[in-house]
Amino acid sequence: MAATLTERRLFILKIVVQEFVETATPVASEMLVRKYGLGFSSATVRNELATLEDLGYLTHLHTSAGRVPTDAGYRFFVENLMERTSLSMAEQRMIRHQFYQVRGELDQWIQLAGAVLARTAQNASLVTPPRAEHLRFKNLELISIHETMVLAVLVFHGGIVKQQTFSPDTARSAEDLRRCAGQISDQLADLTVSQVEDLITHDAQQLAPLFGDFEHGVIDLVTHAMQTFEEQAREQIHSDGLLEMLSQPEFIPSLTRDDAERAVERLRRALEILKNGRGLGPLIPQALASEGVQVIIGGEHSEDEMREYSVVLARYGVGGTVTGVLGVIGPTRMAYPRSISTVRYISSLMTSLLGDLYAGETRPPFEDGL
């Protein structure tokens, strides 16, 4: 019961986890001695495995099957056993190059980040668009599409853009629109949603002398756009790499019928998680509030449907101004060192890119070794 973690036990736990992560088959005592040239017999290893099982780090699906790490085992591995690695220079270079090719196109960063995370970690990925806790208005442009249709382009701090068309009651000249946009831009500059709301409810008279119906209509539009935008941005989780994750053995059924069935069911569940962000919801705010790379393993999730999955998350961007979350999601049997270093690298990279874009305090351009 009160067994202690000797050096040897730590080592065995470590190689069991590594072995299982690599092969996806329960690991047997005999093969450990063979493969790792341990200086003691399989019987000894079996004893040690039994102790590690008592300690809660390993299990046994069935009496005659090899050992498999428990969630606690993975946790211990991540916390104490694994060595902290980085992506190879070549990989880092390649990734940087890909981001360089879409420089200037923020929308594509998210997509690219998702794709790169997925491919590098061979699992699914999730990325939320970079957002300020509260959007701050910067600029408004009104562009006439035709007589009865106007395109409003709202620009927010951090280079975030939202477009919306509307049809004003009365036709306006391009010059007119420009003037109107300029006036409103001046009025709303640097305000958050709630400040804009305050402005139109409390200080309406302050605007009234200058603005007519049209201007008020536009301000209403802007307010509404900001509200919905902020709201839907909060929930929006971009996910990718479904195919990569499905190439994991967990989703490839063996020839036995009920395993195939389970694989299909797993697959369907995974799809639902990624599609609607089901089960991921609670993680985002939590990740936004933390520093560094977060790892949530299997049963540690608050949601039941996530019990078989682990998530590796990190915040990116500049706290307080423009931030998002990105990460990797996959079966608990995940190459944690690899996932963690991938997430760490991509989040630094995105942070640096956003830093360039955003006027505020920029972190120093991160180093490769990070």
Added chain:
Amino acid sequence: MAATLTERRLFILKIVVQEFVETATPVASEMLVRKYGLGFSSATVRNELATLEDLGYLTHLHTSAGRVPTDAGYRFFVENLMERTSLSMAEQRMIRHQFYQVRGELDQWIQLAGAVLARTAQNASLVTPPRAEHLRFKNLELISIHETMVLAVLVFHGGIVKQQTFSPDTARSAEDLRRCAGQISDQLADLTVSQVEDLITHDAQQLAPLFGDFEHGVIDLVTHAMQTFEEQAREQIHSDGLLEMLSQPEFIPSLTRDDAERAVERLRRALEILKNGRGLGPLIPQALASEGVQVIIGGEHSEDEMREYSVVLARYGVGGTVTGVLGVIGPTRMAYPRSISTVRYISSLMTSLLGDLYAGETRPPFEDGL
């Protein structure tokens, strides 16, 4: 051999197709007489089924299994047998309402169209963004994000917007940027990509007196943005409804081991088709060049990986100006009448919405009954 299609055979073919589409199990002679109260015996039906099989409209997986339509059978059904239906008024109203709620946000139309198609047809859907064959430049805005970063917002005819950031060599005042954007807008107004290219290669001197390095840099940026945008727009296929399609029985494995395996394999394939648009590519230009609803059934596809799927497609938007393609994709055993009426309705709706947006000739607002 030279059997003819009597009235009775047509009817039997029709109910076989309908029955198989509904139940997804091979249809037996006995059950047809029972379920449809046919005035003749199952033996007679068996004879008729055999003739229909000779004619190539039905098959038989195995000697002792019921009949299943062939691709030709589905084709004949779609062409001659099925009755043309429309979505119910209630459904139409609900869909219109959803589109109303995202009025003004073109990006969301595509997403919504995909979701609605999928849910209504209970299959996967695909939507390409509405695009002109050739983008026509309309307007450029340059907005300073901070000293060394400028946001360029390119507006094209049809209300299409592309945003791109860049960092000019020299800092520019907001006023300066505005003037520059105005000049370039004037110069490039109404031009297509190739016309812009012509302008900068052949008539460079015509611009030169007015423009400095900065202006030329911006024009290069615009050109590049237009090129890549047009290119990537051409390939971009938005897909949705994977989950809906996967709820079709084809993807739900029965308890037998090899069927489960096949289901998983099918699933993986389907994923690849939807993810990268593999197999869908050739359909898009074809659909863009046609009027009305297109149906491509199983083996009629040019691509092998599509042999088990049918696609129902329609163009939407105003030909020659801004158009896209949308449709439904699912197993060949598809509720064709339903899919076709869904696609028809959504494409009319999108056409009408785009008509409002785009200044050119608008179709009359379509009627419910359409």
Added chain:
DNA sequence: CCTTAGCACTCTCATACCGCGAGTGCTAAA
């Protein structure tokens, strides 16, 4: 000539059973 009852035949699907091989747990000895 078309229809139909009857029946043999085929094939799938589910279940049970068997034997093998992998791997453990335990015991007893070094």
Added chain:
DNA sequence: TTTAGCACTCGCGGTATGAGAGTGCTAAGG
């Protein structure tokens, strides 16, 4: 404390078996 030896467990693939569903054919009847 380690380890060799061994019995025991269990999953897995293969095969046999039986039931059920549905067809194809044949021969009789309208």
